[in-house]
Amino acid sequence: MASALKTYxxxxxxxxxxxxxxxxxxxTFMTAKNWLNISQQVSMLAVVAFTMTIVMVxxxxxxxxxxxxxxxxxxxxxxxxxxxGVWVGVALALIVGLLGGLxxxxxxxxxxxxxxVATLGxxxxxxxxxxxxxxxxxIFGRDIPQAFSGFARSGISLxxxxxxPSLTIVAALVLAAVWFxxxxxxxxxxxxxxxxxxxxxxxxxxxxxxxxxxxFGLSGLGAATAGLMYASRVASANPTQGSxxxxxAIAAVFLGMTMSEEGEPHVAATLVGVLILGVLGxxxxxxxxxxxxxxxxxGSIIVLAVAASSLxxxxx
Amino acid sequence: MTSSLRTRLSTAALFLSAVxxxxxxxxxxxxxxxxxxxxxxxxxxxVEAFQEAAKDKAWDVNVIDTKGxxxxxxxxxxxxxxxxxxxxxxxxxxxxxxxxxxxVKDAGIPxxxxxxxxxxxxxxxxxSNGYAMAADTAAYVANRIGGKGNVVMFVFDAFPxxxxxxxxxxxxxxNNPDIKVLDRVTPDVSDGGIADSRAKxxxxxxxxxxxxxxxxxWAAWDQPALGALxxxxxxxxxxxxxxxTGIDANPQAREAxxxxxxxxxxxxxxxxxxxxxxxxxxxxxLAGKPPKSSVxxxxxxxxxxxxxxx
Numbered sequence: 001m002a003s004a005l006k007t008y009x010x011x012x013x014x015x016x017x018x019x020x021x022x023x024x025x026x027x028t029f030m031t032a033k034n035w036l037n038i039s040q041q042v043s044m045l046a047v048v049a050f051t052m053t054i055v056m057v058x059x060x061x062x063x064x065x066x067x068x069x070x071x072x073x074x075x076x077x078x079x080x081x082x083x084x085g086v087w088v089g090v091a092l093a094l095i096v097g098l099l100g101g102l103x104x105x106x107x108x109x110x111x112x113x114x115x116x117v118a119t120l121g122x123x124x125x126x127x128x129x130x131x132x133x134x135x136x137x138x139i140f141g142r143d144i145p146q147a148f149s150g151f152a153r154s155g156i157s158l159x160x161x162x163x164x165p166s167l168t169i170v171a172a173l174v175l176a177a178v179w180f181x182x183x184x185x186x187x188x189x190x191x192x193x194x195x196x197x198x199x200x201x202x203x204x205x206x207x208x209x210x211x212x213x214x215x216f217g218l219s220g221l222g223a224a225t226a227g228l229m230y231a232s233r234v235a236s237a238n239p240t241q242g243s244x245x246x247x248x249a250i251a252a253v254f255l256g257m258t259m260s261e262e263g264e265p266h267v268a269a270t271l272v273g274v275l276i277l278g279v280l281g282x283x284x285x286x287x288x289x290x291x292x293x294x295x296x297x298x299g300s301i302i303v304l305a306v307a308a309s310s311l312x313x314x315x316x
Numbered sequence: 317m318t319s320s321l322r323t324r325l326s327t328a329a330l331f332l333s334a335v336x337x338x339x340x341x342x343x344x345x346x347x348x349x350x351x352x353x354x355x356x357x358x359x360x361x362x363v364e365a366f367q368e369a370a371k372d373k374a375w376d377v378n379v380i381d382t383k384g385x386x387x388x389x390x391x392x393x394x395x396x397x398x399x400x401x402x403x404x405x406x407x408x409x410x411x412x413x414x415x416x417x418x419x420v421k422d423a424g425i426p427x428x429x430x431x432x433x434x435x436x437x438x439x440x441x442x443x444s445n446g447y448a449m450a451a452d453t454a455a456y457v458a459n460r461i462g463g464k465g466n467v468v469m470f471v472f473d474a475f476p477x478x479x480x481x482x483x484x485x486x487x488x489x490x491n492n493p494d495i496k497v498l499d500r501v502t503p504d505v506s507d508g509g510i511a512d513s514r515a516k517x518x519x520x521x522x523x524x525x526x527x528x529x530x531x532x533x534w535a536a537w538d539q540p541a542l543g544a545l546x547x548x549x550x551x552x553x554x555x556x557x558x559x560x561t562g563i564d565a566n567p568q569a570r571e572a573x574x575x576x577x578x579x580x581x582x583x584x585x586x587x588x589x590x591x592x593x594x595x596x597x598x599x600x601x602l603a604g605k606p607p608k609s610s611v612x613x614x615x616x617x618x619x620x621x622x623x624x625x626x
Contacts, residue, residue, distance in 0.1 A: 028398045037398060041391035136505075137474075140411060153415050234386045234412045244385050281388075285395035288346065288378035 010258045010269075010305045014276050021283035029283060032162050042278035043171040044069075044226045044233070049249040049270050050171075050178045051222025054215050055115070056253050056265045057182060058194040062219040063119040064104060065249060067127035069227030069242025072097050074130045076148075076228055077139040077237035086147045094224050100126055101220015105213035123246075130239035140236030149235035167229050174222065178267045181218075191215055195264065251302050252277055258309035276301065344374040345602055348396040349430075350389055351407035354381035358587050359407055362430055365591025366405065373599060390416035397423035403598045404428070410435030426601045430594040433477075439606045442594040445613040449583040450481035450536070452618050453561040454488035456581050457532045460559045464494040465531025468520055470501050470513055470540030481536040481563060489534075498530065503540050513543025514550075521551045530558055538562035538569040538582055545572055545579045554578055565619045574624045581620045589614040 021029045028034055048065050055062050072093040079089035100122065107118035155163040182188035190211055193201040202208045226245060231237045255276055256269030277298060284294045349366060353359045363379055370377045378401075382388035389408050393416025396404050404420055404427045406413070417437035420427055429441030457467065467489055471482035482500075489495045499520060504512040517533070524530050533548075535541035541562030548554055558578050562569050565584035572579040593614050597607050617623075 025399075028400065031398075034398050037394050041394065044387065138412075140409070153418070230387050233390060233415060235414060236386070236412050238386070240384070241386060244383075244388075281391065282395050282398075285348075285378075285380060285392050286399040288348075288376060288399075290378070291380045291382070 025286050038278045038282045039168040040165040043167040044229045046171040046274045047174045047226040048245045049252040051219045052249045053265045053267045053270045055219045057191045060115040064123040065223035066243040066246035067123050068223035071126045071130040072224035072227030073231035073237035074134045081143040097220045097224020102217040105216030109209040109212035138238040152232035346401040347377045348401045349379045349405045352382045352384050361587030362591030365588040366595050369595035389413045394419045409433050428597045442612045444585040444616050446480045450484035454485040457534050461531040463492045466498040467532045470535040478536050509539030510543040513540035514547045517544040517547035532559040535562045538564045538566045584617045584619045586614050
C-alpha cells in the first residue's frame with residue numbers, strides 16, 4: 001500500500017486536482033471541449049518534454065531546448081519572408097534543430113563536457129543566433145503565410161462544436177514515436193542502460209558515445225518541432241518566444257519521474273507531468289485566480305511531488 | 317508517508333478553496349484582463365486604473381499576466397471563453413493572438429483592446445493618438461525655431477505606431493517653406509536606441525560644424541532624442557539653441573526636460589486615462605451599447621519644463 005502510494009502519489013495528486021476543478025467548475029471543466037483545449041495549450045510543452053525525456057533517461061539534461069525552439073521559429077519565418085514555401089521553411093527549421101541537437105550531443109559525448117555546461121553554452125549561442133538572424137525583431141503579419149498560421153487553428157471536427165486540434169495530433173504523434181523508441185527498440189533500452197550505469201554499459205560493448213550523440217539530436221529535433229508549433233500558434237516568430245519551455249519541460253519530466261519505482265523517466269509519466277502543469281493553468285484561470293498565485297502553486301506542487309516521492313524512497 | 321502525503325494534498329486543496337472564495341465574491345460582471353506585459357510600467361498604470369474603475373462597478377476582475385509569453389495569452393483567452401466571462405480586455409498585438417480571439421468571439425464574449433492595436437475581433441481599442449502626439453511636438457519645433465532652419469528627424473518606419481508619427485512630422489515641416497529636413501535618420505534600435513542615435517547625431521554634427529547649421533532635432537520617440545542630446549553636449553554645442561523633442565515622456569526624458577537643456581518637450585500618454593476609458597468601453601458594451609468607433613483616443617499632453625514636475 002505504502003509503496004503503491006509512493007509510486008502513484010503524483011498520479012493520485014493529478015486525479016485530485018482534476019476532481020477539485022470538476023467540483024469547483026462543474027459546468028465547463030470536465031467537458032470534451034475543455035480537455036481538447038488543454039491538450040492544445042500544452043502541445044508545445046508536451047513535445048519538448050517528450051523529447052527531453054530521451055536525454056533525461058540517460059541522466060542528462062538539455063538546457064538549450066527553449067532557445068532552439070525560438071531559433072527554429074525564426075528560421076522558418078525568415079524562410080517564409082524570403083518567399084519560400086511552408087514546407088521549405090519547416091524543413092529548414094527542423095534541420096537546424098537536428099544539427100543543433102547533434103552539436104550538443106557531440107560536445108557531451110565526444111568532447112566530454114558535462115551536459116549542464118555544454119547545453120548552457122549552446123542555450124546562449126542559439127538564443128544569440130535567433131537575435132542575430134532576426135535583427136531582434138518579431139516577424140509577423142504578411143510575412144507568415146496563412147497555410148502556416150492556419151495549421152495551429154485547424155483540426156479534425158469530431159462533432160459540430162468539438163474539434164480535435166492539429167497541434168494535439170502532432171503532440172500525440174511525437175508521444176507515440178518517443179514511446180516506441182524508448183520502450184520498444186534496442187536503442188531506447190540501451191539509453192536506459194546508460195542511465196543505470198554508464199560505465200557498465202560501455203564495458204558491455206555498447207557504443208555509449210554514439211547513443212548519447214543521437215539522443216541529443218532527437219532532443220534538438222523535438223525543440224525545433226515545438227518552436228514551429230509555437231510560431232504557427234501565434235502567427236509570428238520572436239527570438240525569445242520559446243524560452244519558457246525549457247524549465248517547464250524539465251519540471252514535467254521530474255513530475256513524471258516521481259511515478260516510477262526506480263525514479264526513471266518514462267514518456268507516459270512525462271505526459272502526466274505535462275497535464276498537471278496544463279490543467280492547473282487552465283483550471284485556475286477558469287476559477288479567476290490571480291496568475292501569480294498560479295505560479296506559486298505550480299512551483300509548490302512540483303516541490304511537493306518530488307519531495308513526497310524522495311522522502312518515501314528514503315524511508316523505504 | 318501515506319498520511320503525510322494526504323495531509324499535504326488536502327492542505328493544497330484547502331488553500332485553493334480559500335483563494336477561490338476570495339476571488340468570486342459578489343460579482344456584477346466577470347472581466348478577464350489578459351496581457352504578457354504587466355511588468356512594463358505603462359501596462360501597470362492602465363491595469364491599475366482599470367481595476368479602480370471596476371471597483372466602482374462591482375466587477376470581478378481577473379488580471380492574467382503571462383510574463384512575456386504570447387502563446388500563453390492565446391491559452392488564457394481560450395480558458396476565458398470556456399469560463400464564459402462577461403468581457404475580456406487585452407493588452408497585446410491582436411494579430412499575434414487571433415487564434416484565442418476567435419475562440420472568445422465564438423463564445424459570444426466581447427473583447428476590448430487596451431492600447432492593443434486595431435483588429436476586427438475587438439469591439440474597440442483604447443489608445444493614444446499617435447498622429448496627434450507627432451503633430452504637437454512637430455508644431456512645437458516649428459514654432460520654437462520661428463519656422464526657419466535645418467531640422468534632423470529620427471524616425472522608425474518599420475514599426476507602424478511609430479511610422480504614423482513620422483508622416484505627420486513630415487507634413488508639418490513640409491508646410492513651412494523655410495524649414496529644411498537635413499536628414500531623416502532611422503537609428504538601429506537593437507541596443508535600445510540611445511547609443512546608435514547618439515552616433516548618428518555625432519556624425520551629423522561633424523558634417524555641419526557651423527553654429528546655427530542645425531536648428532532642431534525632432535525624434536519620433538524619446539530614446540533618439542536622448543541620444544541626440546548626449547551628442548550635442550559631448551560636442552560642446554549645447555549653447556547653440558538646438559531644440560530637441562521626443563515622444564512618450566519616459567522618466568529619463570522628463571529628467572532631461574526638467575534640467576532645462578536642449579531637450580525641451582515630449583508627449584505624455586495618459587495611461588491612467590486609457591485604463592479608465594477601457595473600463596468605460598466595457599461598461600457600455602455590457603449595457604448593450606458598444607462604442608461606435610473601432611478606436612477610442614485618450615488625450616495626450618505636451619510636457620515642457622513648465623509642467624514636467626506636475
